[in-house]
Amino acid sequence: MRFNAKINGLKREIECAPGATLLEVLRLMGYKSVKQGCDREGTCGACTVLLDGTPILSCITPAPRVAGREVTTVEALGDPSRPHPIQAAFVNAGAVQCGYCTPGMLLSTKALLDRNKKPTDEQIATALSGNLCRCTGYVKIVEAVRNAAAALTEEQKP
Amino acid sequence: MIRDYHSPERVEDALALLARGAVAVGGATALYTAKSSRDIELVDVTRLGLDQITVDKDKVVIGAGVTLSRLGAAADIPGMPGALLRKAARAVASEPLRNMITVAGNVAGLNYWADLPPVLLALDATVEVRKQGQAPSAHPIAACLEAGKHPWEGGMIAAVTVPLTQAAQVFGYERFVRTVTDYSLATACVTMTRDGALMRNVHLVIGALQARPHRAAKAEAKLEGKAYDAAAVDEAIATLGDLPVAPNFRASPGYRRQLAGVLSRRALMTAYEWARES
Numbered sequence: 348m349r350f351n352a353k354i355n356g357l358k359r360e361i362e363c364a365p366g367a368t369l370l371e372v373l374r375l376m377g378y379k380s381v382k383q384g385c386d387r388e389g390t391c392g393a394c395t396v397l398l399d400g401t402p403i404l405s406c407i408t409p410a411p412r413v414a415g416r417e418v419t420t421v422e423a424l425g426d427p428s429r430p431h432p433i434q435a436a437f438v439n440a441g442a443v444q445c446g447y448c449t450p451g452m453l454l455s456t457k458a459l460l461d462r463n464k465k466p467t468d469e470q471i472a473t474a475l476s477g478n479l480c481r482c483t484g485y486v487k488i489v490e491a492v493r494n495a496a497a498a499l500t501e502e503q504k505p
Numbered sequence: 506m507i508r509d510y511h512s513p514e515r516v517e518d519a520l521a522l523l524a525r526g527a528v529a530v531g532g533a534t535a536l537y538t539a540k541s542s543r544d545i546e547l548v549d550v551t552r553l554g555l556d557q558i559t560v561d562k563d564k565v566v567i568g569a570g571v572t573l574s575r576l577g578a579a580a581d582i583p584g585m586p587g588a589l590l591r592k593a594a595r596a597v598a599s600e601p602l603r604n605m606i607t608v609a610g611n612v613a614g615l616n617y618w619a620d621l622p623p624v625l626l627a628l629d630a631t632v633e634v635r636k637q638g639q640a641p642s643a644h645p646i647a648a649c650l651e652a653g654k655h656p657w658e659g660g661m662i663a664a665v666t667v668p669l670t671q672a673a674q675v676f677g678y679e680r681f682v683r684t685v686t687d688y689s690l691a692t693a694c695v696t697m698t699r700d701g702a703l704m705r706n707v708h709l710v711i712g713a714l715q716a717r718p719h720r721a722a723k724a725e726a727k728l729e730g731k732a733y734d735a736a737a738v739d740e741a742i743a744t745l746g747d748l749p750v751a752p753n754f755r756a757s758p759g760y761r762r763q764l765a766g767v768l769s770r771r772a773l774m775t776a777y778e779w780a781r782e783s
Contacts, residue, residue: 364507365507365510365547366507366508366510368537387537387538388537388538389534389601389602389605390686392599392601402600403601403605404534404601404602404605406537407533407536407538407605408533408605409507409510409530409533409547409549411510411512412533412549414512455600455601473600474600475600476599476685476686477598477599477600477601478599
């Protein structure tokens with residue numbers, strides 16, 4: 348199948364098998380931040396991407412579903428030299444250990460903070476409910492999200 | 506093996522594909538875990554405009570493609586049905602899964618642990634089915650949740666309708682899970698109408714014990730028309746002792762049966778407390 352979609356703001360032509368998952372396609376295209384964890388079960392969240400700004404699980408999303416739509420991966424946020432405030436908050440809070448879950452965590456956080464500038468801890472937990480971390484115990488991750496919310500609010504002050 | 510994937514934007518085009526044997530796919534959350542070796546042609550039904558919630562005077566029509574996230578945030582659905590639907594939808598799985606799972610998919614791709622079907626059964630919902638060349642048809646949810654051939658085969662679910670009444674309706678909804686995103690070990694959903702001190706039109710639905718949710722008819726009969734009191738509830742809960750339970754690896758049948766009794770008692774108490782305060 349062949350279709351167009353916007354990936355991280357760039358219009359891309361995608362060619363794949365009709366049964367390909369979005370995860371498979373994105374990784375073949377070089378978006379390696381999107382991780383394969385549980386794979387095709389939708390239980391771990393390592394494959395989380397944003398589809399038109401909403402977090403979804405790419406390992407259970409048929410790739411053709413994104414035709415004409417916009418997909419965001421962590422590659423769109425920032426890089427080590429110019430990290431996004433959410434990425435910086437995760438590093439500074441020590442919210443990253445093995446890092447495998449981190450791209451999904453970052454995107455779930457971005458979707459949350461895009462719609463809620465000052466989330467409660469309960470709202471943070473709900474937003475991250477689909478992202479499993481086997482290293483950190485979540486305390487530092489929640490702290491990072493709180494700090495990211497504060498940093499983004501500060502950044503937007505005139 | 507998925508041999509083709511169609512993304513129609515008109516219901517008629519989707520129905521034509523479904524009539525020739527293609528398979529409808531909504532949220533797709535169970536698509537890749539289904540261990541089917543069948544060669545299938547998929548029809549993506551998420552671009553058909555069936556993602557609206559329409560509130561009328563006597564009913565709410567929930568489009569087949571409404572996600573559980575959308576339903577969980579649907580503040581415009583009034584009264585008891587709205588509160589119950591929101592509570593159940595918000596309880597399902599995790600946020601990204603709720604962003605994908607659709608109302609119709611929860612019915613058509615029924616899993617024993619699914620949280621929404623017991624609620625739809627307790628609310629006397631009906632399922633609107635569309636097929637090529639036929640007028641839309643409405644089917645009671647109870648029939649749709651039974652085993653065997655389903656009314657949407659060869660077509661698709663277009664919407665789920667929940668009746669709204671002016672009666673003083675109340676509900677209790679309880680589910681038990683090991684972690685917040687895990688599958689339910691048991692669920693209990695109670696709806697009833699308050700008639701002074703009396704319980705009327707009592708629905709007690711037990712979920713996650715068997716392949717499909719079911720109404721606990723014997724328990725309902727013990728409560729119908731009676732005033733809420735400990736003796737009436739004890740009598741109703743006692744009838745759940747012989748509930749059949751399909752075994753699974755999460756907990757023993759005996760544990761889940763006992764759990765269903767505990768959850769049913771709590772759901773009844775919640776419903777009653779609500780009735781007393783309202």
